[in-house]
Amino acid sequence: MGQFSISEVGHFYIAANTSLKHIHVTCAIIERDGLVLAAQRSAVMSLPLKWEFPGGKIDPGESPEECLRRELVEEMAVHVRVGQSLPVSTHQYPTFSVTLYPFLCTIESGEIVLHEHVAVTWLPPDELHTLDWAEADLPVIKSYQQGCRMRDHS
Numbered sequence: 109m110g111q112f113s114i115s116e117v118g119h120f121y122i123a124a125n126t127s128l129k130h131i132h133v134t135c136a137i138i139e140r141d142g143l144v145l146a147a148q149r150s151a152v153m154s155l156p157l158k159w160e161f162p163g164g165k166i167d168p169g170e171s172p173e174e175c176l177r178r179e180l181v182e183e184m185a186v187h188v189r190v191g192q193s194l195p196v197s198t199h200q201y202p203t204f205s206v207t208l209y210p211f212l213c214t215i216e217s218g219e220i221v222l223h224e225h226v227a228v229t230w231l232p233p234d235e236l237h238t239l240d241w242a243e244a245d246l247p248v249i250k251s252y253q254q255g256c257r258m259r260d261h262s
């Protein structure tokens with residue numbers, strides 16, 4: 109490190125990071141009876157056993173809403189109604205970066221059958237932080253909880 113100037117080190121840092129894979133992912137904040145669904149990734153997935161909102165990578169030519177409806181059928185066998193969008197959030201993991209496109213959703217039809225996750229749980233919005241979330245979700249949870257507090261006070 110000693111032989112590099114700060115700008116050289118900065119350059120290397122930027123060069124190294126711009127080569128990381130960047131993925132665009134939708135996620136569903138599914139609400140039912142005042143509770144929110146969280147899903148736990150399996151031990152063999154990336155970010156093993158972390159909690160997340162169901163969803164997945166947006167395919168080319170697909171809208172975020174279409175992606176969310178497709179992913180929820182694939183992952184959990186449910187048809188969702190996609191509602192309001194929440195602020196988009198980007199996070200850099202050590203090996204890739206992700207932009208999350210969160211939407212409030214409700215289940216229109218179907219019973220949850222887990223095809224990829226190991227568990228789901230329903231929690232009140234203000235208890236979401238008690239789980240071990242994928243790091244990218246933390247700002248999403250924060251803005252969702254702020255939105256809930258505003259809804260409660262209106």
Ligand SMILES: Nc1nc2c([nH]c(=O)n2[C@@H]2O[C@H](COP(=O)(O)OP(=O)(O)OP(=O)(O)O)[C@@H](O)[C@H]2O)c(=O)[nH]1
Nearest residue numbers: 133135153154155160161162163164165206242244245
């Ligand atoms: N669906 C979903 N993915 C998330 C969330 N937060 C987060 O960091 N991710 C990351 O975004 C990626 C979602 O892509 P995916 O669901 O299609 O990926 P995957 O695990 O099936 O495939 P992979 O093995 O290529 O990672 C995963 O790497 C996942 O770790 C979230 O709340 N929901």
